[in-house]
Amino acid sequence: MADPRHRLILLAAVAVLVCALFLAVNLTGKLSYILSYRAQVIATMILVGTATGVSTVLFQTITGNRILTPSVMGAEALFVLIQTSILFFIGSARWDSVPVVGRFAIETSVMVVFALTLYRWLLVGKSEDLYRLLLAGLVFGILFRSAAELLQRMMAPNEFNILQGRLFAQLTLPESRLLGIAGGLVALCVALLWRYRRDFDVIALGRDVAIGLGVDYPRIVTRALVLITVLISTSTALIGPLTFLGFMTATLAYQLAGSQRHALLLPFSALLGVIFLAGGQLVLEHLFAMTGTLSVVIEFTGGALFLLMLLRKGRL
Amino acid sequence: MKALAFPVALLAVIGLMVASLATGAGAVPWGRLWSDPAAWDVLLISRWPRTVALVLAGMAVSVSGLILQVLTQNRFVEPATAGTVPAASLGILVIGIAWPAAPVVVKMLVATGFSIAGLALFLLILRRLSLRSALLIPLVGIMLGAVLGAITTFVAVRYEMLQSLIAWLSGDFSVILRGRYEVLWLVGLLTAMVYLIANRLSIVGLGRDVAITLGLNYRSTMLFALMIVAMVNGVVTVVVGTLPFLGLIVPNLISLMKGDHIRRTIPWVCLLGSGITLLCDIAGRVIRAPYEIPAGALLGVFGAVVFLLVLLREPRHG
Numbered sequence: 001m002a003d004p005r006h007r008l009i010l011l012a013a014v015a016v017l018v019c020a021l022f023l024a025v026n027l028t029g030k031l032s033y034i035l036s037y038r039a040q041v042i043a044t045m046i047l048v049g050t051a052t053g054v055s056t057v058l059f060q061t062i063t064g065n066r067i068l069t070p071s072v073m074g075a076e077a078l079f080v081l082i083q084t085s086i087l088f089f090i091g092s093a094r095w096d097s098v099p100v101v102g103r104f105a106i107e108t109s110v111m112v113v114f115a116l117t118l119y120r121w122l123l124v125g126k127s128e129d130l131y132r133l134l135l136a137g138l139v140f141g142i143l144f145r146s147a148a149e150l151l152q153r154m155m156a157p158n159e160f161n162i163l164q165g166r167l168f169a170q171l172t173l174p175e176s177r178l179l180g181i182a183g184g185l186v187a188l189c190v191a192l193l194w195r196y197r198r199d200f201d202v203i204a205l206g207r208d209v210a211i212g213l214g215v216d217y218p219r220i221v222t223r224a225l226v227l228i229t230v231l232i233s234t235s236t237a238l239i240g241p242l243t244f245l246g247f248m249t250a251t252l253a254y255q256l257a258g259s260q261r262h263a264l265l266l267p268f269s270a271l272l273g274v275i276f277l278a279g280g281q282l283v284l285e286h287l288f289a290m291t292g293t294l295s296v297v298i299e300f301t302g303g304a305l306f307l308l309m310l311l312r313k314g315r316l
Numbered sequence: 317m318k319a320l321a322f323p324v325a326l327l328a329v330i331g332l333m334v335a336s337l338a339t340g341a342g343a344v345p346w347g348r349l350w351s352d353p354a355a356w357d358v359l360l361i362s363r364w365p366r367t368v369a370l371v372l373a374g375m376a377v378s379v380s381g382l383i384l385q386v387l388t389q390n391r392f393v394e395p396a397t398a399g400t401v402p403a404a405s406l407g408i409l410v411i412g413i414a415w416p417a418a419p420v421v422v423k424m425l426v427a428t429g430f431s432i433a434g435l436a437l438f439l440l441i442l443r444r445l446s447l448r449s450a451l452l453i454p455l456v457g458i459m460l461g462a463v464l465g466a467i468t469t470f471v472a473v474r475y476e477m478l479q480s481l482i483a484w485l486s487g488d489f490s491v492i493l494r495g496r497y498e499v500l501w502l503v504g505l506l507t508a509m510v511y512l513i514a515n516r517l518s519i520v521g522l523g524r525d526v527a528i529t530l531g532l533n534y535r536s537t538m539l540f541a542l543m544i545v546a547m548v549n550g551v552v553t554v555v556v557g558t559l560p561f562l563g564l565i566v567p568n569l570i571s572l573m574k575g576d577h578i579r580r581t582i583p584w585v586c587l588l589g590s591g592i593t594l595l596c597d598i599a600g601r602v603i604r605a606p607y608e609i610p611a612g613a614l615l616g617v618f619g620a621v622v623f624l625l626v627l628l629r630e631p632r633h634g
Binding site for chain 1 (some may be wrong): 443458459460465466470474559603604613614
């Protein structure tokens with residue numbers, strides 16, 4: 001097991017096994033219906049796990065730390081706020097006349113513009129003070145969440161119901177129309193990011209070193225931030241916000257990969273994301289007979305892991 | 317000019333109280349107040365309790381934020397990020413499941429107990445950290461809040477209480493009626509006691525060694541103050557729910573304007589805390605009349621903006 005590639009293959013095998021178990025355990029009733037339903041759930045999990053795993057590792061490489069994650073910095077809450085505002089100011093009747101693909105494209109574009117502005121402003125030139133940044137990110141997250149909540153309270157009840165259905169299309173209720181687009185987007189973003197994997201190895205050494213070694217730093221970082229934002233929007237559109245999933249997958253990926261190379265880190269993190277989601281749901285559903293609470297459990301484990309890391313190290 | 321500042325602020329808050337008495341879905345029959353005793357009903361059953369609750373809760377939460385900031389020597393701590401409010405919420409859920417019809421006093425005691433435990437847990441965690449940055453403390457607090465909140469949500473989902481829980485905790489003053497708000501007077505009393513021990517708190521805020529050298533019983537003062545914080549937040553969480561950021565922004569704004577002489581700033585903290593809470597609640601009643609938006613929801617947005625301004629504006633402070 002000294003070779004990280006062997007560990008990667010093993011992890012891939014575990015991921016496949018967990019997904020297979022998720023499909024196969026307790027098959028009763030109408031087979032074709034259950035299988036197609038579970039396949040949709042699994043597809044959602046694979047997309048969300050991959051998107052979260054990849055975007056978190058790259059975000060941490062770009063910001064040069066292993067604590068900040070896009071979700072902790074409020075990215076998912078921002079996307080929820082954007083969806084809420086659009087529905088609030090435009091109204092569901094007019095907004096629904098736009099086809100699903102168009103709606104998603106507009107929401108994601110708005111998100112990219114806002115996220116790029118916010119993170120460039122927050123991250124550029126202020127990175128010497130990690131704590132302030134992290135705290136500001138958390139408070140931005142709270143701000144976006146409360147603003148969305150406020151708008152939701154001011155909505156007409158039927159609009160609110162429509163929004164609820166969209167925001168919390170939970171893991172167990174996959175949005176099948178969105179799956180195709182989301183799959184294409186995630187594949188495209190990951191493929192584009194994968195091309196830069198060696199540049200990211202250099203960027204991880206720091207901005208000045210990377211520029212000195214001939215990496216086109218501003219261009220790659222801007223592109224990566226755009227792609228990361230698209231990944232986050234996609235995953236949030238599919239299952240809603242999951243604050244600590246990315247933190248867990250990235251933290252474990254660094255431990256398991258035992259290497260700084262993104263060619264390894266990215267697949268490790270993505271696979272871990274899939275395993276957490278599918279495995280967690282499997283355990284919850286069949287051991288505890290509870291569905292729809294996976295996000296809560298991930299919130300709990302991820303938050304506890306964060307605190308534990310902090311306590312063990314005594315610092316960030 | 318300076319001598320007039322406090323009376324003017326006091327008058328402003330009284331003005332807001334009158335506005336709060338006059339604002340709402342049902343009209344107060346002002347003209348008949350002198351002749352018809354029944355005309356007082358709206359005022360006495362709903363508006364007056366609500367207004368008093370706003371003033372008391374607003375000032376108590378703000379002052380308990382001030383206490384925490386002095387005791388932990390950290391500007392960015394507040395009750396909600398020090399374990400008390402998330403723990404009290406869990407307590408309210410537990411008693412709501414175990415004994416739904418429990419009288420308010422029992423709920424209060426349970427919430428206070430949980431809130432003390434939450435605060436103790438937070439302080440235990442703090443003792444284990446080497447504090448390189450003052451900003452680490454609120455970070456830990458927010459994370460602890462997220463973990464406790466996840467436990468609460470999990471239990472609530474399990475017992476199908478999620479909706480009631482959200483309603484209980486939303487910082488909604490529209491549910492305050494006669495018979496429910498009276499325990500808040502206790503909170504007001506506790507806040508008054510803080511004023512009496514203000515100078516001792518200042519000394520405790522100088523650190524353990526200084527306080528002991530100056531002949532202060534460090535442990536008991538610290539314990540007393542923390543118990544007040546835990547009780548205040550337990551009770552307020554039971555009666556109105558959470559008031560996000562209030563305990564953080566009010567002491568910070570006052571400290572920017574008036575400095576850190578605690579005994580002198582406590583009255584200001586009380587006024588500003590009550591004023592902001594009143595303003596948020598009145599706004600919540602007006603924006604979408606005749607429907608109401610909880611003051612807590614408005615405070616969440618307003619407070620987060622002010623917090624970000626304080627946090628990002630002076631990079632070498634706190």
